[in-house]
Amino acid sequence: MxxxxxxxxxxxxxxxxxxxxxxxxxxxxxxxxxxxxxxxxxxxxxxxxxxxxxxxxxxxxxxxxxxxxxxxxxxxxxxxxxxxxxxxxxxxxxxxxxxxxxxxxxxxxxxxxxxxxxxxxxxxxxxxxxxxxxxxxxxxxxxxxxxxxxxxxxxxxxxxxxxxxxxxxxxxxxxxxxxxxxxxxxxxxxxxxxxxxxxxxxxxxxxxxxxxxxxxxxxxxxxxxxxxxxxxEPKNAFVADFIGESNIFNGIMTGKLRVRFCGAEFECLDDIENGTKIDAVVRPEDVIITTPEKGAVKGKVISVIFKGVHYEITVVSGKNEIVIQSTKSAKVGDEVGLLIEPDGIHIMVSETAQNNIETGIDKSYKLDILEGALNCDLTAIIPNSKYNENDILVDNNGDEIDISKLKVIVSVFPEDIEMSDDENAGVVCGNIINLIYKGDHYSYVVRTDEEEDFIVDDEYLWNMNDRVSLIIPEEKITYTLKK
Amino acid sequence: MKGIHFTRKQLCIPYALFLICFVIAPLFVIIYYAFTNGEGRFTVANLTGFFSSPNTIGTLAYSFGIAIVTTGVCLFAAYPIAYILARSNMKKKHAVVMMFVLPMWINFTLRITALKEILTLLEGNLAYHPFLNSVIGMTYDFLPFMILPIYTTLMNLDNSLLEAANDLGAGSIQTFFKVTLPLSVPGIVSGIVMVFLPSMTNYVVLDMLYNSTYIMGSLIGSYFSAYDWHNGSMIALILLLIILVFTLLTNRFEDETSNGRGGALL
Missing domain, CATH: 3.40.50.300 (P-loop containing nucleotide triphosphate hydrolases)
Known part of the structure; x- marks a missing residue:
């Protein structure tokens, strides 16, 4: 049937x-x-x-x-x-x-x-x-x-x-x-x-x-x-991180089939527009250890763990940490070079470079977010608007603007938000619900008590479910009116 | 300073003394009185007397009757209450369960006196319905002892078993009779034990309800108050044996229903 x-x-x-x-x-x-x-x-x-x-x-x-x-x-x-x-x-x-x-x-x-x-x-x-x-x-x-x-x-x-x-x-x-x-x-x-x-x-x-x-x-x-x-071919950083072990690096496309991350340029197979911000995923088994002269990336071995079939070797290069699985061992402290073949690099366009949170406006012209802690100048984002003598927001003709239907998008970059364990330090508190290691920093998702999710980049390791306060510098926030 | 150390055996001594004084010794006293006459000579007359007297046998049958009806009424009243409470998503269900147990916190005499007043108001003279009043009085007294064990077993029932039955094609009624009811048997058995035995002997309830009927307990009481220790002890002994047989039977039953996490909450 x-x-x-x-x-x-x-x-x-x-x-x-x-x-x-x-x-x-x-x-x-x-x-x-x-x-x-x-x-x-x-x-x-x-x-x-x-x-x-x-x-x-x-x-x-x-x-x-x-x-x-x-x-x-x-x-x-x-x-x-x-x-x-x-x-x-x-x-x-x-x-x-x-x-x-x-x-x-x-x-x-x-x-x-x-x-x-x-x-x-x-x-x-x-x-x-x-x-x-x-x-x-x-x-x-x-x-x-x-x-x-x-x-x-x-x-x-x-x-x-x-x-x-x-x-x-x-x-x-x-x-x-x-x-x-x-x-x-x-x-x-x-x-x-x-x-x-x-x-x-x-x-x-x-x-x-x-x-x-x-x-x-x-x-x-x-x-x-x-x-x-x-x-x-993981579609995003979450999948890459969840399925198997992987190194995830922030990077940028530098030309046709060329990508830059970990302080070096690599050839890759994904054709993405020059200048795009990307996440590069490299599986530990796809990193080849060689001599410092031959390697694209130079680094120092900081740990070697025997895992039965292979060794798990961690190499530090600049701010980045790279995990490698190899059948050959290395010594802690060795200076090594690392190579990655083009088919070992998987590139994902960064999906969430910015926090964009949509919010309404309340009667006292405060944003309906973070308990009105943000000072947003509405006249700057609503075209042809000004406050009249009674402090009412009006348009060019002097008519009151109906703010109940307007939505403002609050944008802030993940790297501009700071986390603190002092609950009173920032504008809002939340719990870490997700974390992904991205080579030289961690990318966190913090869910506030009002169920808003913030992406925060931080170089320090916090734990899942940690309660943190988010410090968002006023000057780093941009406001736009939702059309 | 040296600490004082007791071995496990030494720690048991107070309990052993307690058991000897208050359980084993009285038991021997009862057996002694049951098989002697007024002059202290051995006799089985008390035993034969019990089984030949229509009065005692009648009382035994009547006690069984009251106990069976009371237990039945308690079971049929308690199961739905326990089931509804255990299966509901109510947030404060422990409070509701407490409401059913609450009467037990009130003094026993006070409770029965209150019941007596209510029954008198409804029936006029309490003497007209002795059997009914006995059952009402005992049900009122023992209902919580039936609700609690059944409620506990139903609360411990793994929800995924009900989902599994449902998944395998059973509707809600079939699930109840094929899974819920068989798995609540340990609770039902505990409830029956807790209600049946006391309702055979608890004649105080009947006395307070101006009840003229006799159950086993009242029989013992009347012999003892007439200083006839011998016949009274024999009846007590027979009752003890009946209870022993009953307990053995229910224990076996609980073993057979496997998974015997019988919910004796009390």
């Missing part, structure tokens, strides 16, 4: 899904995704990024605040979970402790009123699939974590769902078991041809298993792509 004009290959489509909780916290924001039949899709992101909420909306445990979830072209976003041909493998397995393994797996089949013989046959078959033949009469409590995990998968798969949802299913297992289960799950997916939607915060797990990865942060999709795309 085909409805709308959706692609028949897509088993499920999420269209501008947004979930806002009662306390006005936006967990998922404008989420758009198409999943093809039989695909293995992974939602990847740090905790609190909205990946589990999205999965729960597909399962039916949460109803989206707005948007549509189309299953084979039909909107199911308001259907209860028991009416959806979708099954879930829960994070902590959620096996029924009062039932034995057989009854756990047969739970869904019995509700479908299948014949006893058929149920027995199906349970036996699915137990074989997860390598736990003959476990029918065992109690849940007598099983190890890995075995419980397999039963949870069997219990979901026995219902032959159109989509299998997996909510960090391997999170509670030890490393070796996790690796084994990753391969097994991947094998099961290939054999069964069922669509898998998988949630994890483990980037390696996502890269190993998925056909398609959806990287999420703060309720928004950062990038959708194949594991190779995500790893080799």
């Amino acid at each position: 085909e409805k709308n004009n959706t692609n028949s290959k897509n088993i499920i489509e999420l269209k501008s899904i947004t979930k806002v909780y009662d306390d006005s916290f936006t967990a998922v924001n404008e989420f758009n995704l198409e999943v093809k039949r039989g695909e293995f899709v992974t939602f990847l992101g740090p905790s609190g990024c909205g990946k589990t909420t999205t999965l729960r909306m597909i399962a039916g445990f949460e109803i989206p605040t707005s948007g549509e979830i189309l299953l084979n072209g039909t909107d199911i976003s308001k259907l209860p979970p028991n009416k959806r041909p979708i099954n879930t493998v829960f994070q902590r397995y959620a096996l029924f402790p009062h039932l034995n393994i057989f009854d756990n797996i047969a739970f869904g089949l019995k509700l479908k009123k299948l014949s006893k013989a058929e149920i027995v046959k199906k349970v036996k078959k699915v137990l074989e699939m997860v390598d736990l033949e003959g476990f029918e009469d065992r109690k849940v409590q007598t099983l190890s974590g890995g075995q419980q995990q397999r039963i949870a998968i069997a219990r979901a798969l026995v219902n032959e769902p159109e989509i299998l949802l997996l909510d960090e299913p391997l999170g509670a297992l030890d490393l070796k078991m996790r690796k084994e289960m990753q391969l097994e799950l991947k094998g099961m997916h290939d054999r069964l041809g069922i669509t898998f939607i998988y949630v994890t915060h483990d980037q390696e797990e996502a890269l190993t298993m998925s056909d398609k990865i959806v990287v999420m942060s703060e309720g928004k999709i950062q990038q959708i792509g194949t594991p190779e795309d995500i790893y080799n």
Whole structure:
């Protein structure tokens, strides 16, 4: 059955899904995704990024605040979970402790009123699939974590769902078991041809298993792509930082296929307009150590850590710190040269060079931001305006200007904001919700109590969730009127 | 200065003394009185007397009747309350739970006297409905003991189990009967134990309600007040055995329902 004009290959489509909780916290924001039949899709992101909420909306445990979830072209976003041909493998397995393994797996089949013989046959078959033949009469409590995990998968798969949802299913297992289960799950997916939607915060797990990865942060999709795309061509600094280790440097394009960062010029493969501010991402394994004379960048080794397959070497060059993975060791204190091949440099146009915050104006002509602490001369930004003798803002004809509809954009560069741990030092307080190391400084996102996000560059290391006060020098702020 | 050190054995001595004085010794006293007559000679007459007297057997049956009905009423009143409270998203639900437990903070005599006044107002003469009044009085007294264990088990119920049932195709009613109810059995059993046993013996409630009916407790009381230690002790002993059997049964039941995180909050 085909409805709308959706692609028949897509088993499920999420269209501008947004979930806002009662306390006005936006967990998922404008989420758009198409999943093809039989695909293995992974939602990847740090905790609190909205990946589990999205999965729960597909399962039916949460109803989206707005948007549509189309299953084979039909909107199911308001259907209860028991009416959806979708099954879930829960994070902590959620096996029924009062039932034995057989009854756990047969739970869904019995509700479908299948014949006893058929149920027995199906349970036996699915137990074989997860390598736990003959476990029918065992109690849940007598099983190890890995075995419980397999039963949870069997219990979901026995219902032959159109989509299998997996909510960090391997999170509670030890490393070796996790690796084994990753391969097994991947094998099961290939054999069964069922669509898998998988949630994890483990980037390696996502890269190993998925056909398609959806990287999420703060309720928004950062990038959708194949594991190779995500790893080799990260769209922004967040993705680059989250997927694998990377060196991220601020830089600038200096010519056709030429880029300057870390105090040196490099050839690159990304054709970006000359003079554009960029972030350059270099994977640690793409940096080649050579002699100081041959290197484009010269530096000094400050640490060497043996990591089994390779050494992790940290080199300081000027203000920049560069992490290198190499099979050859180096000595701390060595002067070395570094080379980077053009295909080892990935360039992203700096998305957030400036903080631009939109705000209204209150009745006393103060900006509705930072508790009116900013002194903005409205006559300078509203054309042909002046204050009359009653201190009312008027236009050329002397008529009062309706300020309630006007919006002012407050702009300040990240490097102009200073952070302090003295709450009274600056104009506003907030918590650090994100930090990315960019070679010679850290780029922070500070969320204020009024839910405004400021990007702040600072050379000192602060911790996630640190409470900081933002010092914004008055003269560094520019105001523009929103048209 | 040398500190004083006690071994674990030494620390146990006060408790052992307490148990000997107040549990084991009285038990032997009861057994002694139960199997002797007025002259201090061994006899089983008290035992045979209990089972041959229609009065005592009738009282036993009546006590069971009151206890079963009281427990049933408590269970059916408590489960929905506990369920609604445990499943609701109410912010101050502990306060509401406290409201149900609050009567226990008021002096027992005061509570029953108040109940007596209300019942008299409704019924006129309390003697007309002895059985009903007994059940009302005991339900009023014991309801919190049923609510609390059930509430605790329901509170500890892992929400993902309910979601899993829902996910596997069960509607809310099916989820209740296939998951919630079986998993709250430990709480129900604790509640039954806490209500059933006292309601067989707590004759003070009945006495205060001017109730002429006899339950096991009142029988013992009447023998003792007539200085008949022997028959009174025998009834006490029989009651003890009944309770023992009952407890063993429920314990086995709790073991079988596995995952026996029985919510004995009290």
